[in-house]
Amino acid sequence: MLTHPQFDPIALSLGPVAVRWYGLMYVVAFVLFMVLGRLHMKRRPDIGFTREALDDLLFFGMLGVVLGGRLGFVLFYKPIYYLAHPIEIFYIWQGGMSFHGGFLGVLVAMWWFGRKTDRSFWQVTDFIAPLVPTGLAAGRMGNFINGELPGRVTDAAMWPWAMWFPQVDVTPLARHPSQLYQFAMEGLLLFAILWIYSRKQRPAGAVSAVFLIGYGSFRFLAEFAREPDSFLGFLALGLSMGQWLSLPMIVAGIYILLQSHRAKPA
Numbered sequence: 099m100l101t102h103p104q105f106d107p108i109a110l111s112l113g114p115v116a117v118r119w120y121g122l123m124y125v126v127a128f129v130l131f132m133v134l135g136r137l138h139m140k141r142r143p144d145i146g147f148t149r150e151a152l153d154d155l156l157f158f159g160m161l162g163v164v165l166g167g168r169l170g171f172v173l174f175y176k177p178i179y180y181l182a183h184p185i186e187i188f189y190i191w192q193g194g195m196s197f198h199g200g201f202l203g204v205l206v207a208m209w210w211f212g213r214k215t216d217r218s219f220w221q222v223t224d225f226i227a228p229l230v231p232t233g234l235a236a237g238r239m240g241n242f243i244n245g246e247l248p249g250r251v252t253d254a255a256m257w258p259w260a261m262w263f264p265q266v267d268v269t270p271l272a273r274h275p276s277q278l279y280q281f282a283m284e285g286l287l288l289f290a291i292l293w294i295y296s297r298k299q300r301p302a303g304a305v306s307a308v309f310l311i312g313y314g315s316f317r318f319l320a321e322f323a324r325e326p327d328s329f330l331g332f333l334a335l336g337l338s339m340g341q342w343l344s345l346p347m348i349v350a351g352i353y354i355l356l357q358s359h360r361a362k363p364a
Contacts, residue, residue, distance in 0.1 A: 099254040099272045100261045105243045123240035127233030131156055134229045141297065145225055155211060155226065162207030163200045170199010174339060175327060197234075198343040220302040227309040228292040235285020242277035249274025249323045276324040283316035303358040310351025314344040
């Protein structure tokens with residue numbers, strides 16, 4: 099059984115200002131978005147995006163991620179608590195972000211961006227879909243550095259890379275390093291799939307659909323190794339909240355992919 103390295107959550111201190119690893123992972127995510135976005139524009143000039151449009155996309159995306167992620171956590175995971183403590187909705191420094199909420203926030207932001215720039219919704223989402231997984235990978239690495247959102251208790255003899263997280267368990271318990279599973283699947287593998295799939299022209303909505311199917315499937319699988327939130331536990335059919343929120347993504351992705359190939363608009 100391995101032991102979590104126990105990283106200091108503070109990457110560096112500049113006087114009274116502390117820069118945390120998790121915050122740096124957001125910076126890494128946004129930088130990767132810009133770098134990969136420019137590469138994507140060069141290999142697919144037919145998409146019609148410019149550097150100025152990419153800058154605007156990042157701004158709209160940041161708003162969607164932060165606002166949607168926080169509201170999603172409030173509504174999906176702790177609605178009763180925040181109904182009783184509404185002021186704490188704004189205490190984002192205490193943690194509490196939902197990917198699925200952030201995803202919905204980004205969808206709204208991309209719709210808004212499309213209307214402002216006279217682009218269709220699918221033009222925008224098909225462009226950004228291959229750029230998103232590396233940001234997800236950065237976020238999962240931030241979770242691992244902090245030792246948060248660990249996996250379920252497992253048999254160290256069967257899983258030699260199982261890890262003890264002292265931040266979670268006082269006595270040594272072998273847990274799946276599920277953050278790394280998600281880093282590999284939702285981040286690196288999904289990026290590779292989308293980057294290759296989007297290298298040439300596809301029907302409108304197809305790239306977005308592959309993202310939905312890929313993320314939903316990988317997240318659903320990873321949740322079998324991830325410890326469910328203590329305040330929720332397992333829900334109907336023994337599935338976690340993350341799994342129930344991923345199922346609509348998979349279904350929607352399959353539907354959109356089938357419809358896009360039937361319509362076949364480039």
